[in-house]
Amino acid sequence: MRPRQVILGIVSMAVAFVIFVIPFLLVIFTAGKTAADASQIDFTPPVRWQFWQNLVDVVQTRDYQLLLAYWNSTVITVGAIAGLVIFGAMVGYVMQRRDTRLTRALYFVVLSGLMIPPAVVPTIWLLQEINLFKTLHGMILIQIAYGLGFTVLLYRSFIAAIPRDLDEAAIIDGGTPLQIFFRVILPLLKPVTVTIIVVQAIAIFNDFTHPLYYLPGAENVTVQITLYNFQSQFVSQLNLLFMNILLITIPPLLVFVFFNRQIVAGMTAGGVKG
Amino acid sequence: MQRRSPYPYWFLLPAGTIFAVFFLVPTVASFYFSLTYWDPFEARFAGFENYQQFFSEPFLARGVMNTLIFAVLTSGLKTVLGLLLAVLLTSGLLGQSLLRSVVFFPVLVSTIGVGLLFQELMHPTEGAINVALEAVGIDGPGWLTNPSLALVSVALVDVWRGVGLATLIYIAGLATISPDYYEAARIDGATRWQQFWRVTVPLVRPATTTVIILSLIGGLRLFDLIWAMTRGGPGFASDVLASVIYKQYQAGFWGLSTAGNVILFLLIALLIVPLALHLNRREADL
C-alpha cells in the first residue's frame, strides 16, 4: 500500500465517521441517557447510564405493544418468505427452462411488477371483499405479491447456470416434475435462496407503507408502525425514542454482520438485472 | 401422443394467482375507481372530475412537481456520488472494506428510524446538526421548517440512506472493466482524470443505467421518509404524490386518492420506459 492510499484512507475514514457513524453513535448514546440529559442532543456519552431502564420502559409502553409488534412482524416476514421462495423458485424455473411466448410475456409482467406502484385503495377494497383486510395472512399474501418480481428474476438468472443435464437425468429416472423440482433443483438453489431470504426479510421487516394501509388496528401493529406511533408519546423523551430506533436497528445489523456477502450479491444482482 | 413437459405450466399457478389477485386486479380496478367519487359507502361515477381536480388544485399540482424534483435530485446525486465513492473504494485505500460496509449499512436500516432520527438531528435550535454548526460560528437554517429547504433536506437524507446501494452497484460494474483499458490509456499518456472520463464513465454505463432507473423509480414512489420527517409540510412545501395519495385516502376521498395513484403510475411509465430504452440503446451503440 502506497502512502497516498494510506492518507486517502485515513481522510476517507474520518469523513465517513462524521457522516455515517456519528448519527448511529448519537442513537446509542442518547438511548442510554436520562430523559433530562437527552433533551439536549450532544456528542457526549451519557453521564448516568440508564440503558436497561430505558429498554424496559420502551418495551413496556402501551402494554408491551413492542413485543406484539415484533411477533406480528416476524409472522409476516417468515410467512411471506416461505411463499416467495417456493412459489418464486417454481416460476423462475419454468420460465427459464421453457422459452415460449407465454413465458416471455410473463417476463414483462414480472418486470412491470417491479416498477408499478401498487394501487393502494383498490387493494384495500379487494381485501375487504375477500375478508383479508386487517389480517396477518392478508398482509403475507400482499408481501408475496409485491416481492415476486425481484425473487423470480433472481431465481431465473441463477437457474440459467444450472445445467439441463441434471433435470434430464432425473426425468429419465422417472421423477415427476414436482419430485425433480423439490429434490434436484431446489437444493441446488441454496446460495441464491439465502440471498433472497436475507434481502427480502430486511425489506419486509422494514416495510412501513403497506402495513400502514392494509393492516390498521392496535392488535395488528408491526415494528415500523409502533416506532411511528410512539414518536408522539416520546416527543419529550428523546432517550426512549432513540432507544426504540436502536431496537429496530439491531436486527438488520445482526443480519448484516452474518450475511454481508449474500446481501451484497443479492443487491447487486437484483439491481443489475432489474 | 405428446410427452408431458417436465416443466409444467401449473408451476406458475400459485405465484401467478397471488400476483394476479393482489396486484393486477387492483391495478386494473384503479382505472375505473379513479373515475368515481368513492368512499366506504358507495362509488358514484364522476367522469374525469378527479383528474381535473388534481391539476387545478394548486397543492395537488405542486405534489406532482415536487415528486419530479425530488426524484431527479436524489437520482442525480446518488448517481454522481455513487460513482465517485465506488472509484474511491476500489482504489485500494486503507480500510477499504470497512468503508464499504459503513457506507452501505444505512441501506438496511428502517426508513422510519432514519426519518425520525434526522427529524431530531435537524431541529432548528436543539438538533445536533445546528448545534455543531453553531460551534463553528454558523447559524444553521431550519432544515425542515423552512419551506424552501424542507424538500431538499429530505432529499439529502434520502441520498445519505441510499447512496450505499448505488455505490455497491457501481463497484460491481467497475469490477467488469478489464485493466487492459487503463493500461492502454496510460500508454497513450492519459492523466487519471482523462482515464476516468474516457474509460471508466463509458464502460461503467450498464451500472449507470441501473442506478439511474432504480433511484428514479424509488424517488418517484417515496412515501415513508417524507411521512416520517415532514408529512408534506410545512404547509404543502414537501408534499409528493405518494403523500398526497395518503392524505386524500385519510380524508375519505378514495376516488381522488386512486386518481393520484393512476397519475403516479403513468408518470413512472412515461418517464422510465423511454429512459430505459434510450439508455439501453446508447449502451448498444458503444
Add this chain to the structure above:
Amino acid sequence: MTNRLTRSTALATLLALSGGALSAQELSVLIDNNAATQAAFDALIAAYTEQNPDVSFDIELRPGGGEGDNIVKTRLATGEMADIFSYNSGSLFQALRPDRTLVAIGDLPNVAALNESFLQTVMDGEGNVYGVPYEAAMGGGILYHVPTYEELGLEVPTTWEEFMANNAVIAEQTDKAPVIQTYRDTWTSQLFVLADYFNVQAANPDFAEQYTANQAHYADTPAAQAGFQRLQEVYEAGYLNEDFGAASFDDGLRMVATGEGVHYPMLTFSLGSIQQNNPDLIDDVGFFAQPGDSADSNGLTIWLPAAVYIPQSSDNIDAAKDFLNFVASPEGCAAIVAANGATGPMLVPNCDLPEDVPTAVSDMLPYFEREGGTAPALEFLSPVKGPALEQLTVEVGSGIRDAASAAELYDQDVAKQARQLGLEGW
C-alpha cells in the same frame, strides 16, 4: 303529539322487555383509545351493570383521527359494527349517512331532555336524533398563563385590539413568547380560525347556512376571513415562540403551564394533558374566548361532545337503547364526572359539576351560563369542512402565504370536499 305517543310506546316496550327478554345479554362496544373515553366507559358500564347484572359488555378500542374515521365508516358500510360505538357529533357524524346506517333514538325518555344545541349535532335532515353525549362540552379559545397576567397587571381581553395590546406589553417587558404556536402537530395551527367562529356568526348570523349552500365563502366574507388575518397579524408582529415550526402540542402545553409562553390558542380538552403532565401548575392556566372586533359581542366558540350511537346492523338494538338511555341520565352523567373530573359543562340536565374545578374550567363556565354566550363551531353547523385547513393555517402562521390567499385556497378545498361528498349546490 306523535312524538310523545312513540315515546310512551317505547317506554312500555322497554318495561315489558326488561321483565325477562333482556336477561344475560352481551353488548359489544367500540370506542376510541383516548384515556378519558376509556375511563368514562369503564365508569358507565360499572354503574349500569350494578343495576342490570344480566348485561355484560365487551369493549374494543380503535385509534382516533383519520384512521379511526376510516375504521368506523368501513365497519358501518360492511355491517360489522359493534352494538354501541363512540364517534364525533356534527359534520363527521353527518358523513356516516345516519338515516341509512344508524338507529334513531329520539323516543328514549332521557334523550328529549338533552341540551338542544347538542341534539342539533346528532340529528339527520328529518329531525331524527341518533346519539347521546358521554363527555363534557369543550371551549375553543386562548389558554393563558395567569401569573404572568398578574405580574404585568394585564386584564383578560374582550377585543382583538386589547389582546394585541397585551401581547405588545408581554413582548416589551418579558422575554416570554406572547403567543405559542406548535406546527409539528399541524392540527394545532387551526385554532385561530376555528375558535373565531363565535365572532363570525355574531357579524353574519346566516353564515353557516349560506356557507353550506355554497352562497357564502371565506374569501368573500370579511368576518370569516378575519380568523386567517388574526393569525397573520400575530406572525407578522413577531409574537410567536422561537421554533414554532418544530414545537409539538406537548411543548405548547408545557410552555403555557410554566409561563415560557403566555397565550396558547387551544381546545379545553387539553387541560386533561396539563393535569397529567404538570398537575401542580394546572391552576396557573386560565382561559378566555378568542376576542373579536367588538366587546359587545364577546363569546365562546364551543365544541359539542362526541356521542354514542347504535348501528342498524346490531342484533341487540333494544338492550343497546336501554344503555344509551342510561348514558343520558343524571346517574350516567354523574358516573362520567366521577371518573374524569370536571373538564367542562355536561349537557345532561341535573348533572352538576363538583365545586372544585381547575381555573380554566371555571373561567369557561360563565360563557355557558350567559344567554348567547356561546356558539357551536362551524363544523357542528355545516357538513362542509375542507381537509387542508391545517396545512393552510401552518402556511399563514409561518408567513409562507397571506391570509387572503389562504382563505381563497381554503374555499377551493371546501368545494372539493363538498363535491366528493356529493352535497347539493356544489
